Amino acid sequence: MTATARYKTKPLDCWKKAKELVLEHYMKIATAKEDGRLLVSGCAASCLALPAGLGDFVFMGGEPYGAVVAHDPSFSIPAMEAAEARGYARDMCGYMRNYLGSMFLDKYYFTGGPWPRADFCFGRSFCDAGHASWYRAVHEYEGIPYFCYDEPQGFNWSGSAEQKKEYLAGQLFDGIEWMEKVTGRTYDDEKLIEALKNFFRTEALWGEVCLLNAAIPAPLDLKSMLSLMPISMLRRHERCAVEFMEQLRDEVKDRIANGIAAVATERCRLATNAPPPWSFLKMFRYFEGYGVCFVGTLVYTVNSGEVKFLDDGTVIPAVPPEERGWPPMKDRESAVGTLVRWLFEHPFGFHVDWDRYLVSVAKHWKVDGMALFLNRGCPLMNTGLQDSKRALQEAGVPSTIYEGNFADCRDVDETLIIDRMETFLEGLGISKLPVS
């Protein structure tokens, strides 16, 4: 322990396994063709369990791929430029530009080799600034079949939820039939049910892990969580994700029981609303020098995970349908019905509920402040940012807004971010720790 360290710390035991699972996934994408595996591409927040009925497949989620690329400017900048050369403007979804740029360059980040052409695109339309039009571009450029469903939840739409559920379920049935048609494979409902069980369980487990970070000292820091989250994001429909998340949850509990911190110097706990500027993850390390531990981000708690926000302002882990006494999934109809029910029980709640969610997690994580990210790379995420700030203020949670772009390093002013954050920390009475 150094002089400024307050807690003991150690690396995660499951760290190596986490790295393996993520890399294995991306390599399975690269070798899908030669292995005879179906490659499906689409929005990563889609229900990844749906293609499982077709048999062996791997899902290339566009956003996580865009994030990984963003992390490496030497790959991302040429990709961005390739997208721009084809007319995609700089203010459009940054993840999408990294993805489309890679496709235009015919380069896959993980191998440096050719871009893995998917068998088909399958996704959801939730964000009108990306999703549906993004994969239409892929469909047109690569000439591959494309199906996308509309997801009518998450923005406090007026009117009854019943027909919205029916509309979503209907499209999912259509999507399954469409997949059978374009692949010529027979769809196995048993495989769908199995994948859905994994899907719900992984989401709930990852949500639980995120909430466990309420402990002081925090057993995990955001930087590590960002490396663990892709397992839940990309592989949540697989058994390996469930097993990993169980192992992680147990290890996190163990760390809490033994007072093992992620950041030995933790004395100020911050959280955020959004993904980070991926090209500038070192900011987290930098602020550890102030005793700051970033304990979580709302977006990945509810996007690659699931939690339940209660009316009294508390937040608890989500419970998978199987453990809640929901009617069992025994055929396609009941499986799709359960999925729709699950999605509607955990709405994304952008703008309207988002404020409430932010206040809930801020309190749950016992943060000293919130660093809200005005992310110029994602038009969806910034809706209601100012309202969120006001809601936090009313709840007595200090917050600041820093600007940048999660996917385009050319749009990240590191000095400005540091300045803004340092000023915020100064307001919280936090200064740099002496170097020991």
Add this chain to the structure above:
Amino acid sequence: MGAIEEFEKVIAKRHQYAQDWKQKNGGKVVGWLCTYVPEEIIYAAGMLPVRILGSHETQDVTDAYISSIYCPFCRDALAQGLKGRYSYLDGIVHARSCVHIRNTFVNWERHVPIDFAYLMFMPAHVQSPRSKPFLTKEYGDFKEALEKWSGKVISRNDLVRAIVTYNTNRRLMKQIYELRKRDNPPITGAEAMKMVIASQLMDKAEHNKLLGQFIKELYGRDIGRETSARLMLIGSEMDDIEFVNLVEELGATFVIDEHCSGTRYFWDEILPEDDPLAAIAARYIDRIPCPPKDWPERRRLPFILELARAYNVQGVLLYQQKFCDPHEFDIPTLKQMFTENNIPTLVLEFDATIPWGQFRTRIEAFLETLTFNLV
């Protein structure tokens, strides 16, 4: 007063018009933010639907509500609410279109006093056979909400009457647009735009009367100058009549458009069906789609090309509101489509106020190229 002067008067005094209407008819005035809002149902409830538009002034009142990464139109529209210019509105309705304008709706609902706010889920998957029955049910909910709010039952006859009035409006405007196919159209692009914007602000029955008058006035009318280059204007929200005027003064005529204060607003009629709500739903599902509703296959582009050919278009101005991702998606493909069809394009990015000095040079150069091509 000629019809054009009447349209101009309504546009200039839009707030006064709505307030006078309210006084005269005793009904409620409902603001809408996107052309996917089924005005017919609001009209059937005895209310006046009016489009909420910006004022094209610089402003900073929205900074505390909408981030600078959102389009100038959505911020300008909200600014009008925050400044109290729409204080006479009883309700506001939005139908899902893009992320940007939804910001305007949510902030309006939260920060501008309003009695009734309704956020409708308009399907983006309009190519799915599921969308029409779903939207019909959504309209049923909307109708019920209006009835509950106003205390007035909306009968089948009310709906049918509204449909007839709106269809008449569409048919008359289309008839006038038809005249623009002529070698020497009797109406300028700016005048056509005034007509359509007035339609978005007025009681459609009154607007229909003006359209009847306008059609008569157009017999043998001459715009008093050469048509010169025949242009098409394509993009998103567009109510900048001043811009259209300035371009036409440089020696060109807009003969057709595809934007939401033009064809995309009124082109498609409602076809008769037993259930009026289903008929309205079919219209909004099948209408020329906005870019975020144009998947998996594109229907918007073939329609645009057909229009360009029918109106003998020689050049296209593709404009885009700054940060408007829906249209940013379509612009590269549109450019490519026109290039393949030997129709030159010019892309312009709009802000709430127009940097006319910069635009002028580019537009003049564009028009010169067109004239050169024609020679």
